[in-house]
Amino acid sequence: SGGWWDAGDYMKFVETHSYTVAVLLMGMRDFPLHMGPDSTASNFSNELTFGLDWLQRMWDDKTRTLYYQVGLASGNDATVSDHDIWRLPQVDDSYGGSDPLFRFIRDRPVFRAGPPGSLISPNLAGRLAADLALCYQVYRESRPAYANRCLVSAEHIFDLANTSPTGDLLTAAPFDFYPETEWRDDLELGATELSIALMSDGHRSGLPHADPGFYLRRAAHWAHAYITGPGDAADTFNLYDVSAAAHYDLYRAIGERRDTRGLQVTRADLLADLKKQLDGAVSVSAADPFGFGFRWDQFDTTTHGAGLAVTAGMFDALTGKDTYAKYGQRWLANILGANAWGTSLIVGAGTVFPFCMQHQVTDLVGSLDGSPPILAGAAVEGPNSFGARGTVDGMIPCPPGGVNRFAQFNSATAVYRDNVESWSTVEPAIDLTASSPLAFAWQIRGSR
Secondary structure, three states, X not given: OOOOOOOOOOOEEHHXXXXXXXXXXXXXXXXXXXXXXXXXXXXXXXXXXXXXXXXXXXXXXXXXXXXXXXXXXXXXXXXXXXXXXXXXXXXXXXXXXOOHHHHHHHOOOEXXXXXXXXXXXXXXXXXXXXXXXXXXXXXXXXXHHHHHHHHHHHHHHHHOEOOOOOXXXXXXXXXXXXXXXXXXXXXXXXXXXXXXXXXXXXXXXXXXXXXXXXXXXXXXXXXXXHHOOOOOOOOOOEOOEOHHHHHHHHHHHHHOOOOXXXXXXXXXXXXXXXXXXXXXXXXXXXXXXXXXXXXXXXXXXXXXXXXXXHHHHHHHHHHOOOOOHHHHHHHHHHHOOOOOOOXXXXXXOOOOOOOOOOOHHHHHHOOOOOOOOOOOOOEEOOXXXXXXXXXXXXXXXXXHHHOOXXXXXXXXXXXXXXXXXXXXXXXXXXXXXXXXXXXXXXXXXXXX
């Protein structure tokens, strides 16, 4: 129990949950007037505690055991999985009576990453450590005991990171649901947030490492490994690459230290790598009629647009200039409707937005025409190389007659389909949505 559903299904993954918590905690910390306790309109404090509580159930600190998934994502002839049926979640406890075919619907399995004390896949270890170190940064004054518990767990997790992984990283079962390949950025982020946590005042006990320099050196090491590694600037800020956030905070952390001798990166190195990502996006935008910085015929177009807007804000904040401000505004505008399809990709933003998401609760009890109730604020996949087709028993067809009102704007490669069948374009997800509040916060900051 607890935690957020991953997407339009009822699965729960530490893979996406850890990214979502990290991004939103950074927003709470850096924009208290817009996302934190000082906000009267969008205070994420209780929501983030809810997210952190679930992560601390998935990590058993006493036995050093990580559980990484709740629910069966893929079934077979003998076992029905979460993705095989369409229903409201409250029916699961008795679904199918005693039929063994539905046993993992009635009693959802929890997947363990390995025996107690096992090494942890570095992508999960880095992001989880970052989550719990950010927990300390955000809650150390308002909830000191809770914050200290987070910090102790963060250090234990980071110490168990597998820094020489082979084969597929641990993400989800099956792996192709979230085929992450880069991990050095995650360790950079985890070490950076631990270093920042230890720089702050406060009583901390039971820590394996109390010196912020211990983690600062490791953060610089993993930043260097990322910058000189095979995945450098191959992607931009999203679930699969958090280097922009890691570089931004590491740049600031290095600036807080008097003695930076021996670090494997400089602030100039970090800034140059952020610029490399942004310049790549600018090159892509030059070839797009609407100036978008990410190709429309790929997965996760919406969250890449928001992530690019965040990165533009970060770079300009570090340099004190507005080098990428106009691009950040444009990329955010692209996901809000300034695109070939003329649709906002965030539910409730504007008047034309996804009405027919592949989301079970929305489809079964929400409106199917954009009127309330809607899943306001949810970000969907966005245009892709294909619009998926296929129904599940119980799914309410949407739109009526299956007419794609956006078909006339599709190209030979990039398509958008607002249809409940099309998980490839209009399924919402927590990781897709997480960066948009942060992007809007950066936009508000830049406009003042």
